[in-house]
Amino acid sequence: MYKTEYDAVVVGSGPNGLAAGITMQRAGLSVLIVEGKPTVGGGMRSAALTLPGYVHDVCSAVHPMALLSPFFKDLPLHEFGLEFIQPTLAAAHPFDDGTAVTLDQSLAKTAERLGEDGEAYLNFMEPLVNDIPRLLPSLLGPLAWPENPLALAKFGLKALPSSLRSSNRFKTKAAKGLWAGMAAHAIQPLGNLATSAFGIMLMAAAHLNGWPIPKGGSQSIADALASYFKAIGGVVETGFQVNDLNQLPPSKVVLMDVTPRQLLSIAGDQLSSSYRSRLEKYRYGSGVFKIDWALNDVIPFKAEECKLAGTVHLGNTLEEIAHYEKSIAEGEPAGKPFVLLAQQSVFDPSRAPEGKHTAWAYCHVPNGSQLDMTAAIENQIERFAPGFRDLIIEKSIMNTREMEAYNPNYIGGDINGGIQDLWQLYSRPVWSVSPYRTSASNIYLCSSSTPPGGGVHGMCGYHAAKQAMKDVFKMNKIDSLEVRV
Template identity: 75%
Template sequence: MQKTAYDAVVIGSGPNGLAAGITLQRAGFTVLIVEAKLTVGGGMRSQELTWPGYVHDVCSAVHPMALLSPFFKSLPLKDFGLEFIDPKWAAAHPFDDGSAAILEQSLEGTADRLGRDGSAYRNFMEPLLEDIPDLLPELLGPFHWPKKPIAMAKFGIKALPSAKHTAKNFKTKEARGLWAAMAAHSIQPLQNVATSAFGIMLMAAAHLNNWPIPKGGSQSIADALTAYFKSLGGEIQTGFEVKTLTQLPAAKVILADITPRQLIKIAGDTLSASYRAKLEKYRYGPGVFKIDWALDDMIPFSAAECRQAGTIHLGNTLEEIAHYEKCIAAGKEADRPFVLLTQPSVFDCTRAPGLRHTAWAYCHIPHGSTRDMTAAIENQVERFAPGFKNLIKAKHTFNSAEMEAYNPNYIGGDINGGIQDIFQLYTRPVLSVSPYRTSARNIYLCSSSTPPGGGVHGMCGYNAARQVLKDVFNVKSQA
């Protein structure tokens, strides 16, 4: 590679790497993004994993946080081909009796469906929806004194308790099950402190913007971000695996969209011994096992509402979900997984040929587990959609080791770049005034191992780039 000098080099082209590159390029600095794979995207990639013509999302598929993200809101991505599709319902949660709880975009509609828990749900969520839009830059960034302390305190009172504690607000299986599934996105035991924050943010995302699905697959988000970055003059080189910093061209600063373990390997003695010691203590969480299916038809859920929901949570009751997530966190195997499922082809005809369909699902597993969860996941789908197995024409699976081999940021199958519990929510990867800085003055972390953590929102990269603008380029204020 020609050793051309840049203002910044970004390692990795996931949502955070692209966000960092775009933020710096928009500020007038020259940026090169290097990517090990031949395509950009990180967790935003789509491929024909089963049969030709069946487009599957390799990692993330539904993006609740994308339209909440202050970074994404600032971009003209529609002009670069990105189109989001709104499913009729954001999420559905079926039960063994054939009924289902539904998360609608409408707060009132969701509350009305929850029967005698409707008032409790409305009273819990309505004040939060008034405050969250103004709090987003702080909720999706590093910890600092909030601009609206009273509103933040009101949020914290509801967000800091465990999901199991918050569930005491609800009496019906519908409200309790729906809430448990939302909080279980934290990939933690539901008795953990601050797991309510995950449920709150996901429900708020639905009520504020729905849970959108990108037309054509998640790759379309990566492609739009790439096209916009290049329109600003940014450069990307794919097929460039960084094993040592000496491979990179000269630059004033390096931003790394990687986790602490890879940073230690790549940067080595460039980092101080004390900082490396702190990074070595960084904790990774449970992994995931993922399946993609090519199907003959739509999944025949017993609860008809599930057939029009963008995301379906298969876990039945709060108690069943809580038991499973507790087992996984303890490193134990369990046979009735909490399954997160979506069938994008119901809303996007570009995903499969003719009248056929694709479906995507995963469950949480112990960190590094290579157990084949195919039968367990398919049994859970069949449980709520009798006849599902007869529709399967082809399938593709990823265990935790295969997830990490595909994307080295997924250590042990951990898709969040490190566990997001109360001890690592705002102190990721280390306790610091600015978690994006490393001990090396010209190296910054911009991955999901920094606040606010996992998800397709770009805020880790955006926040890191803003820190770089201030520290390195003496730009004091950025939009």
């Protein structure tokens, strides 16, 4: 039985739940964060999934948006043990002929490596890299009138087309392949409108701040956020599974770091019938099939550049990637999977015993699929790194159901909290003046099922907290986050 009344209770301790709690606690409110699992973190947890001494990131591994996020930039997380490591190269993309194209933190170097497509890449990306820092409040927030409408319009002209259409600006296999691998992070067919936005943001993030990995595992981000939250007076309780809001202690407002399906299950009886009906129409996207390996050595890529990259995209040509991603959306994987691979231990020796290594990879599959993609993923790695299988000591496999069991927000293995297509990018979870409000005046949604969507950036939680502070506590003068690049 609780004796304390809080101003706010946050359900869920993913990046957005922690961001919501921190934002409100910093404003002088009393906040409790409850988490069903034994540790905080949501998609930011790390664990010895294979063998003792091997640290694997259970979900998120590489964090382009963390250093780009205005919320993260505003926090002194280094004082709480968080250290980011920059791989030599942000990403690499190998081809069957043994060559590879790379994404460097330097815009000029990336363009130089693209050869005859270098000028096209500079013309495409340089204006975006220059504009994106001042556009972040619009790009990483709810739909609203922008402070820089002209710059945002220029961004939109490049971001709204499908990535297949945008690929036409390039001539070479290398540039088209690199672009396809970036755009495929959208987890939808490359022919869909606005898939270019995903490629643009990831490439711009690399050129602005790199694609860092957190020393010691993604859990260190969650631990630093939680430690900071507690240092400013916040309270965290783990092992607290919420199935009904009546389980919570008294508070003026509850912020839910959950997706619409869970919100309906936990708080449906407190929501209006019309709002429930709209939530029931919310669409989830494709799932993921993930493998972690304990390895005897570094992955023996044929292309030496791949050994210098924190992330390696395995999909060969644009055509091959586009074919596979389209087949996933149609419900039947066809061809060789597009594999997203990270090799954190190459740059962070704390991830494995001396002389040993870890690897992390996943591919997209239909939502809820029970297909075993182990052989397909390992074949794809072996294709570009002959001898990879001989290095495997142990492996950990998670299909879509196991991903959801691990994190209930991953409905059917959907790691983005719902498909982020053009029709559900800013209307997450419903069309609304404020997508963070629900029909209940004391319940707010703060998960990746609200704008700006998936990723470790905390901005969904930040904006939800600001909305609740304005509505419930009449705190209208809330300082904006300072954007520093």
